[in-house]
Structure formats: C-alpha cells, structure tokens
Amino acid sequence: MPYVIADDIPDEPAGVRFRRLLDRPEILQLPGAHLGIAALLAKKQGFPGLYMSGAAMSATMGLPDLGMITVDDVAWHIRQVVRASALPVLVDGDTGYGEALNVMHMVRSFEEAGAAAVHLEDQLLPKKCGHLNDKKLAAAEDMAAKVAAARKARKHLYIIARTDAAASEGMDGAVARAKLYLEAGADAIFPEALNTREMFVEFAKRMPGVKLLANMTEFGRTPFFTAAEFQEMGYAMVIWPVSHLRVAARGMEELYAAIARDGGTQKMVERMQTRAQLYETIHYQEYEALDATLVKTIVPEGMPQR
Template sequence: MPYVIANDLPEAPAGDRFRALLARPGILQLPGAHLGIAALLAKEAGFDGLYMSGAAMSATMGLPDLGMITVDDVCFHIRQVARAAGLPTLVDGDTGYGEALNVMHMVRAFEEAGAGAVHLEDQLLPKKCGHLNDKKLASAGDMAAKVAAARRARRHLYIIARTDAVASEGMDAAVDRAKRYLEAGADAIFPEALVTADMFREFAARMPGVKLLANMTEFGRTPFFTAQEFEEMGYAMVIWPVSHLRVANKAMADLYAAIRTDGGTMKRLDKMQTRAELYATIGYHAYEALDASLVKTVVPEGMPQGH
C-alpha cells in the first residue's frame, strides 16, 4: 500500500522515528535514496531508513557537489522521499547554507519537508566531497556555533556533526573537534574519509558512548567494509550515499548508447523494469481504486429547466 494512502500513517515526528531506529539492536543501514521512486524501491527491499546525499541531488540537477544547491532544492527532494516511502530519512545539510541563522532556517525547512535527521560539516565553501583533496575547514568554534544554532532551532530533527579534519589536521584534532560539537548540542558524530579499519576503530574508541556514522562510498578513500564490520568497529549508522545514482547513471548511459547503435531499445528489454513492475512499486492500481471510490459518477435524472 503506498504510504500516501496507507491506513497506518505514522503520527510521531520523523526525528523521533529516526531515534527509535537507532535505539534498536544492530547498526542502522541507510542506503542513498534521493528520489521518490528510489525511496519506494529501498523500502521494497526491506530498509527502514534512508539517506539523501547532497552529491546525488546535485548530480541529478547536472551540477557538481560544490555547495551550489539551495535549501529549497533539497526540500523538493525531501518532500518526495517522505511522501513516497514515509521512512525516517537522514539528509545531507552540507555546510548549513550559510552561518547560524541560515542553519536555523535550514533545520526548520527540513523538518517541515519531512526529514528525520541532518548532518552538518565543518568545511568552508566551496565545499568538496569528503573524499577529495584540498578541503578547507571552518574553525572549530564557527562549526560549534552552527551546531548550537541547529540544536536551538530543531523541534525533533536528529543532528549529526560531520568533521573532515582527519585528512588535514589529524586524528587528535578531529577527536577534539567532535567533542566540541557534542558539547554544542550534536546528537551524533560523522568522521569523514577515514582510510583504514584501525582509524575507524581508534576514532570509535576515543568517542565512548557516542553514536557514530560511517560512510561507505565507492571510488573514495575508504576501503570496502560491510555493515557488520562497521558495527564491530563501533559504529551505529552506515550510509551508501551515491551507490544508487552510480548504478542508475551507468544503466542510462548504456541505454542511450544502445539506442544510437541499434536504432531502438529492443535489445535492452531484459535490463528494464516492466510496466507491471513499475505500477506495483508506485501503487498505481491502489491510487486508481482510491480515485474511483472518491469520485462517484452521478447520472443526471432529467433535463434542467431553462429560464
């Protein structure tokens, strides 16, 4: 049953539902899903929460991940994901789209759109993917002020502070920053671009009792680890931020090449979701039945009288 017409719509705010997921045993697995259809497919696969990547949203708009998208751009994606699947979703808040007041605006806007959690990072604009070189960091004090602003503005949103400091300032500085962000009001910490299992373990060991987020992105600096391995290293959450987009983009590129080569799509049908499968995923027939039940045809019984 599609979320938008289901009979069991959640009454609790998305942030409270995100916390409830974190309170369960085991690591919380959050696959990337920044479009409504992706959210439905992830839910169909059995996931209970989702992640929305700024890089994925930017790329979908044909833009690089350099902090160019706006709060309204992100809210467009949040609304469709929340409406489609109804799952608690962690959203990439980049650098907060400005300073403290901008962060407060972002928090309220994300909550109203349906987000359950947000992470903020301590880079300066133009920001970069956490796995690229030459990232410029804000001061720990400036980032802590943003975290405090987010905490003050939130009604229910779960706040995760990301630090990119390991690559340029080292582990000690990253841990010190993380502690300042927790003091400022962060609920959890996201140490970005750790490059070995030992680094993941060390960071977790130095953050006892703190909820930590791991990023399992492809083609970056982090080796492949499974969700279970991250859990064993001390992490409470793991994201696969852009995996879905990489797969979809590769499939689309192959399709366009095939059309150019073959003059049509006849050789690609085995790679396509069928019409029936699409309709099942989006709940087409349930919507159709709902429409029929709401709009009952009224048959006129006679001709109206003229004046």
C-alpha cells in the same frame, strides 16, 4: 495502500522514529535514495530508513557537489522521498547554506519537509566531497555555533555533526572537534574520509558512548567494509550515499549508447523493469482503486427547470 494518502501515515515525528531505530542493537543501514522511485525500491528490500546525499541530488540536477544547490532544492527532494516511503530520512545538509541563521532556516525547512535527521559538515565553501583533496575547514568554534543554532531551531530533528578534520588535522584534531560539537548540541558524530580499519576503530574508542556514522562510498578513501564490520568497529549507522545514482547513471549511459548504436532499445529490454513491475513499485492499482472509491459519478437525469 500507498502511504501518501492512506490512514497509516505515521503520526509520530520522523525524528522520533529515527531515534527509535538507533535504540536497536543492530547497526542502522541507510542506503542512498534521493528520488521517490528509489525510496520505494529501497523500502521494498526492508530498509527501515534512507539517506539523501547532496552529491546525488546535485548530480541529478547536472551540477557538481560544490555547495551549489539550495535549501529549496533539497526540500523538494525530501518531500517526494518522505511522501513516497514514509520512512525516516537522514539528509545531507552540507555546510548549512550559510552561517548560524541560515542553518536555523535549513533545519526548519528540512523538518517541515519531513526529514528525520540532518548532518552538517565543518568545511568552508566551496565545499567538496569528503574524499577529495584540498578541503578547507571552518574554525571549530564557528562550526560549533552552527551546531548550536541547529539544536535551537529543531523540534525533533536528529542532528549529526560531520568533521572532515582527519585528513588535515589528524586523529587528535578530528576527536577534539567532535567533542566540541557534542558539547554544542550534536546528537551524533560523522567522521568523514577515514581510510583504514585502524582509524575507524581508534576514533570509536576515543568517543565512547557516542553514536557514530560511517560512510561507505565507492571510489573514495575508505576501503570496502560491510555493515556488520562497521558495527564491530563501534559504529551505529552506515550510509551508501551515491551507490544508487552510480548504478542508475551507468544504466542510462548504456541505454543511450544502445539507442545510438542500434537505432532502438530492442537489445536493452531484458535490463528494464517491465511496465507491470513499475506499476507494482509505484502502487498504480492501489491509487486507481482508491480514486474510484472517493467520488461516485452522479449522472443528471434531466434538464433543470428555469
């Protein structure tokens, strides 16, 4: 049955279920899935949780990842992913959409939309992808204040503090910031844009007992590592934030090129999900059957008397 209207909608808050996933010995693998259809496809492969990238949501809206989307934009995406999959979802909270009070508003909005976890980053607006140059960092104390605000506002939301300091302040600066953010109330740390195995290992060794998140994005500063390799390096979570969007965007680009070239889609059919496969993915028949059981049509037998 589809989760959205079935009896097996989870009773526990998403944040509680996210924490339980982190209690398992194996690394938590969180593929990017910021649309309902993507969430269903990822769930079909057995992933226990999902990640929602600000870059992926921005690009879907035709915008660059420069902190332009709003809390409401992201909450809309959260609602559809959670409704479709009922999986715990980690959401990219960018810089918190402002200062401490804005962060509190974000936390409550995301939690109400169904998010399980959020990460905040210590950049200044206009923020950039962590793997780009010339990032501007907020003062560590200002970021710590945002983390404290998030902690105060949350009910169950798992809070991850991201630091982009390794590129400009080195490992010592990144570790010092991470420790400050933990003192402010972060549940875990996300060291962004580490670019060698040695950096990942060193950061983990200097943060003993801390849950760490690794980012395996393509075309960035991090070499390809598998989930198992990240686990060996000391990481509890790994995300593939924009991979699904990159594949989908390339597919759409090739489709439109084929239509323009061939006057139709006849050469692309083999690359398409069939109607039957799509209906299976979105539980079409289950919804249809459920609708038929809800209200039985009663046909009037005659005209009412005046």
